Amino acid sequence: MSTSDPIILEWVSAALAGDQDGFAELVYTYQDAVYNLCYRMLYDRGEAEDAAQEAFLRAYLNLQRYDPARSFKTWLLTIASNYCIDRIRRRRMQWLSLDDPLPNLTLREDEPEPEDVAITNEQSKAIQSMLHKLPPDYRAAVVLRYWYDYSYVEIADILDTTESAIKSRLFRARQMLADYVDMKAAPGASKLLLENA
């Protein structure tokens, strides 16, 4: 786990001393990272904004607990991801139902070409909506892995679990996403499954 830049530590010290400008600098620096995590976890812009605000306020109130040997960004994302997981659990987990409409996906086996950028963007949106179907723990692991490039060990530290648990969550999450993609690629599949149920 890497430590923070000296300037970040300086802002943290200033905030701890009661200087709100120091904390404002931290907010400006990390607002995109925190907001993106909240959005990917909650899939609602309004809720994500509220969650990002809450995460920063919690960080401010617990600033004296921050260990300067750790990365400030990782510490902040730990607060945000835990808050989002709690929030999702509170509003009840939503699982993929066969009745739910699946997003439009275009499966292509070849490498993406420049002209496929628009399609890729559509697919990214589709992935986000499928991400929403994953259990919160799986979703957090996927988001931290793909958007923040954290290692298994770092994700385990953030989500307070073991490396093998994170590995397993990521594997299962990718498998679930691949299954969703598979179902969409074969339009008759969901109907067939319903008929056989």
Added chain:
Amino acid sequence: MANERQKRLMQEALDDALTLEARQALFQQLDAEPQEAEIYNRLKQVDRLLRSAPTERAPEKLALKIMARLAEGLQSQAVSKTAGMALALALALMALLLLPLLAAIGALILSALGNAAVLSDLLRILSNLLVTLMTGLERLVQAAQQWLQDYPQTPLAVLALIPLAIVWLARATGQRATPPDEA
């Protein structure tokens, strides 16, 4: 269908966690088995889509809103701290004022225990107080009976008001119990 070991190897290949030899062995196996290759391709597709997803940028005024909420929180904290200190001070003053009274009562009890005449006076005062209280209650009951004779519809009106009072109380309690972030 791919077995668990093959699935694990596929996932590790996506994370670049395989050695070159293990990777080559996996791909040779996938070349030989198109069904497994299809499974790997789907996983790779998901992996590619996740890697290509953009980072969402924070709304323009997010930082300003956070700082405003922080300032508001700190201000209310300061206010509640001041209010707490004022309450503590008031309680201390009250205790200080009550101290002579408590001392006087204590002295009175001690002297009453040692003096039969004072004890009897004290008991008489207490019984007089109780008699006055009982008389007051009796008059209140008499007045209520008189009111019922004059206005016989009063009990019905009171009964009708009970559910309304319950609803009002429930709403008032519910509003107070709702946390600020969910209000």
